[in-house]
Amino acid sequence: MADGSVAGVAALKGKVSAEEWQARVDLAALYRLVALYGWDDLIYTHISARIPGPEHHFLINPYGMLFEEITASSLVKIDLDGNILQETPYFINPAGFTIHSAIHANREDAHFVMHLHSDDGVAVAAQAQGLMPISQHALIVLPRLAYHDYEGIALNHDERERLVADIGDKTLMLLRNHGTLAVGDTAANCWVGMYYLERACTMQVKALSGGAEGIRIAPEASQAEVRSQVGDRGIGGALAWPGSLRKLDRELPGYDS
Numbered sequence: 001m002a003d004g005s006v007a008g009v010a011a012l013k014g015k016v017s018a019e020e021w022q023a024r025v026d027l028a029a030l031y032r033l034v035a036l037y038g039w040d041d042l043i044y045t046h047i048s049a050r051i052p053g054p055e056h057h058f059l060i061n062p063y064g065m066l067f068e069e070i071t072a073s074s075l076v077k078i079d080l081d082g083n084i085l086q087e088t089p090y091f092i093n094p095a096g097f098t099i100h101s102a103i104h105a106n107r108e109d110a111h112f113v114m115h116l117h118s119d120d121g122v123a124v125a126a127q128a129q130g131l132m133p134i135s136q137h138a139l140i141v142l143p144r145l146a147y148h149d150y151e152g153i154a155l156n157h158d159e160r161e162r163l164v165a166d167i168g169d170k171t172l173m174l175l176r177n178h179g180t181l182a183v184g185d186t187a188a189n190c191w192v193g194m195y196y197l198e199r200a201c202t203m204q205v206k207a208l209s210g211g212a213e214g215i216r217i218a219p220e221a222s223q224a225e226v227r228s229q230v231g232d233r234g235i236g237g238a239l240a241w242p243g244s245l246r247k248l249d250r251e252l253p254g255y256d257s
Contacts, residue, residue, distance in 0.1 A: 009062075009071065009073050009074040009088075009089070010073065010087075011073050011257065012024070012072070012073040013072070013073070013257075019051065019052040019053070020051045020052075020077075021072065023049045023050070023051050023052065023059060023111075024049075024059060024072035024073070024075050025072045025255070025256045026049065026112070026186075026187035027047060027048070027049040027059050027072075027075055027112070027187065028070050028071050028072045028074075028075060028255040028256065029187065029244075029245060029248055029255050029256070030047045030049075030112065030114060030187055030190065030191055031047055031061065031067040031068075031070040031255070032067065032068060032070065032248050032252045032255045033191060033244055033247075033248060034047065034067050034114070034116065035066070035067040035068035035252065036068075036247070036248065036251060036252050037195075037198075038118075039116050039118040039121075039198060040066070040067040040068070040116075041116070041117040041118075042066065043061075043063060043064055043065065043066060043093075044093070044117060045096075045115050045116050045117050045179065046060055046061055046093065046096035046099070046100060046113075046114075046115050047060075047061065047112070047113065047114040047115070047190075048060045048096070048100040048104065048112070048113050049075075049111060049112050049113075049187070050104050050110065050111050050112075051077065055079070056079070056080050056104065056105065057077055057078065057079055057085060058077070058078060058080075058100070058101075058104050059075040059076065059077055059078075060075065060076055060078060060092055060093075060096055060097070060100060061075065061076070061092070061093075061096070062074050062075065062076050062088065062089075062090030062091075062092070063090060063091050063092050063093045063096075064090060065090070068252060070255070071254060071255055071256070071257045072255065072256055072257065073257060074088075074090070076088050076090055076091075076092055078092060078097070080101050080104070080105050082094070082097045082101065096115070098157055098159065098160060099113075099115055099160075099163065099181075100113050100115070101160070102159075102160030102161075102163050102164050103163070103164065103167065103183060105160075106164045107164075107167075107183060109183070109185045110183045110184075110185075111184065111185050111186065111187075111190075112183070112184045112185075112186065112187050112189075112190035113181070113182070113183055113184075113190070114181065114182045114183075114184075114190050114191075114194050115175070115179060115180070115181045116179050116180050116181075116194065116198070117178070117179040118179065118180065118198055118201070120198065120201040120202040120204075120205045121174070121179050121180035121197070121198055121201045122177070122178065122179050123201065123205050124174065124201040124204055124205065125174040125175060125176050125177060125178060125179060125180070126176070126177050127204075127208075130145075130147060130174055131145060131174065131197075131200060131201065131204065132204055132215070132217065133217055133218045133223050134203070134204060134207055134215060134216065134217060134218065135200055135203040135204070135207075135218075136226070137196050137199045137200035137203060138200040138203070138204065138218075139218055139222070139223055139226040139227075140196055140200075140226060140230055140235060141172055141193075141196050141197050141200050142223075143227050143230070144170050144171045144172045144193065145170060145172045145173065145174065145197070146166055146167045146168060146170040146172070146173045146174075147166065147173065147174050147176060148162070148163055148166040148167065148173055148174075148175050148176065149166075149176045150175065150176045150177040150178050167181075167183070170183075171183045171184065171189075171193055172193055172194075172197050174197075180194065180197050180198060180201070182194035182197060184237070186237060186238075186241075187241065188237030188238050188240065188241030189235070189237035189238075190237075191237060191240075191241065191244065192235045192236060192237035192240050192241070193235060193237070195240075196235055
């Protein structure tokens with residue numbers, strides 16, 4: 001549709017709470033941004049958002065839609081058991097439910113969770129050394145970064161406990177042989193955290209393209225200095241988010257329908 005709406009999906013603006021609608025708009029924007037930056041994987045991988053309130057309901061993508069097609073109204077509301085809580089012609093991907101429900105259920109700050117299969121993210125997740133301290137982006141990411149070993153396609157609900165234990169209180173994760181993951185208390189912080197992780201992975205892949213010899217690891221003192229400079233202040237999501245939305249409005253509008 002020219003306005004970005006999707007056939008068969010009923011418009012929900014004004015039919016859900018203001019808080020749910022804002023979560024829908026923010027989540028749809030995240031999907032569109034991932035598509036815009038070329039980090040999507042057809043209909044696979046997932047981004048989810050918890051709807052404010054005591055129920056721990058959350059929103060996830062309708063399985064079968066491309067990320068560039070997703071709108072606020074098309075997102076599917078589910079509970080922590082994977083039950084769909086709205087009328088929709090779509091269903092959800094069970095693997096996406098496994099990963100996202102685990103983090104939403106155990107992290108009060110996990111309002112948004114993003115999982116990707118980008119080329120460079122998977123490449124670094126498959127490297128034995130993981131993310132190396134060879135760029136400023138990596139130095140900013142590393143204090144926030146956790147790792148989770150690959151166990152197969154995420155259909156086994158038993159994996160949820162190990163995933164939660166591995167991420168701990170971190171906000172970024174490399175899923176070994178699988179991809180990247182970001183957690184945010186806001187859509188802005190989730191997006192910018194993932195942006196830095198993905199950029200750091202791309203920089204590492206390019207740096208290693210000529211071979212590992214000669215790669216310069218940042219000095220320990222410099223690594224410590226960056227850790228102290230960044231601390232717990234985040235990566236500036238609130239500043240970058242409005243501009244990201246303006247970019248969407250110019251290049252891939254309709255997410256907020």
